[in-house]
Amino acid sequence: MGIFDRKKDTPTAPVATEDLGLLGSQATKFVERVLEIGIDGKGTFDSAQKxxxxxxxxxxxxxxxxxxxVGAHLRLAAGNGFVTGLGGFVTMPVALPANVVGFYVVATRMAAAIAAVRGYDIQQPAVRSAILLSLIGADSxxxxxxxxxxxTGKLANLAxxxxxxxVVMAINKGVGFRIITRMGRTTLTKLGRLVPVAGGAIGAGLDSYLLKxxxxxxxxxxxxxxxxxxLPSEN
Structure with missing residues (x-):
């Protein structure tokens, strides 16, 4: 998957990507929460840098x-315990199942931690947008x-x-919009009803596959x- 190579000239195309109504508002709130918890950490949920x-x-x-x-996050997803571990942090005014929000928080932290290990400043807005783009694969x-x-290039070029x-805001909102609409507009209309997409072993197995x-x-x-x-070894 070849992703993102900016031309030297500043693009003049409009940056509005998706609908600016309810879905657009929910997309913005979703990515803000995913970045806040997944990269910066909250409570007992460690930051990606840590x-x-x-x-x-x-x-x-x-x-x-x-x-x-990667292994630690796959185990977290397979254990299907990340929602419990995140507690009320995944609760937000976005009509998505808590396990879906939890999955993307975990996926974001994993992606950001890998990027940090490989030398990227995960506090930079462009890097954070690139991390979000990694969640939607070919849709990027x-x-x-x-x-x-x-x-025409790798996400690393964005860094x-x-x-x-x-542009950063448009990319971030677009990622949120893609994730939310993947869950289906029917789910979004059921405000307050957090219905799992899949349950038990099937859900855990699918989470692990997607995370991998x-x-x-x-x-x-x-x-x-x-x-x-x-860093100095503790052993």
Whole structure:
């Protein structure tokens, strides 16, 4: 999947990507919460940077560090306990099942932790947008075209770019919109009814499969940016 290579000239295409009504509002709230919890952490849910730093203390080989991060998040998804672990943090005024919101929070933290290990500043708006784009796979190409960019490179190219705030907002809202509409407009009309998309072993297995696909994409799209100095080992 080739994603994002900005042309030198600033694009003039409109940055509005999706409907500005209820779905647009929900999309914005969704991505704000996913970024807030998934990257910055909240309560007992560690930030992506802490996850990355802790993993680097345990391993000297950067690839093994990434393996550990992915493995830990796959176990979290397979155990189907991430919603319980997040508690009320996943509650938001967006009509999505709590387990769906929880999944994307976990996926965002995993992607951000991998990016941090590989040398990207996950506090930068463009990097955070690239992390969000990794959640929607091939849909990223279409979304980026809608905001006026050609998708001819890797997501890592986005990290070096200083995007206008309006473009960052359009990308983020577009990602949220894609995720929400994947769940179906019928679900969105049932405000207050948080119905699981799948339950039990089937749900946990599907979560793990989807998370692994996201992890594989992040590994490809965020190559090592620079040689990093390992943190001191605790062992």
């Amino acid at each position: 996850v990355a730093d802790d993993a680097r203390r345990r391993r000297s080989d950067p690839e093994r560090v990434v393996d550990d991060i 190409d279409d979304l980026l075209k809608k905001v006026g960019y050609q998708s 070096a770019d200083r995007l206008p705030g309006a 696909k996201i992890a594989d994409g992040v590994r490809e799209q965020f190559p090592f940016k620079a040689t990093l100095t390992s």
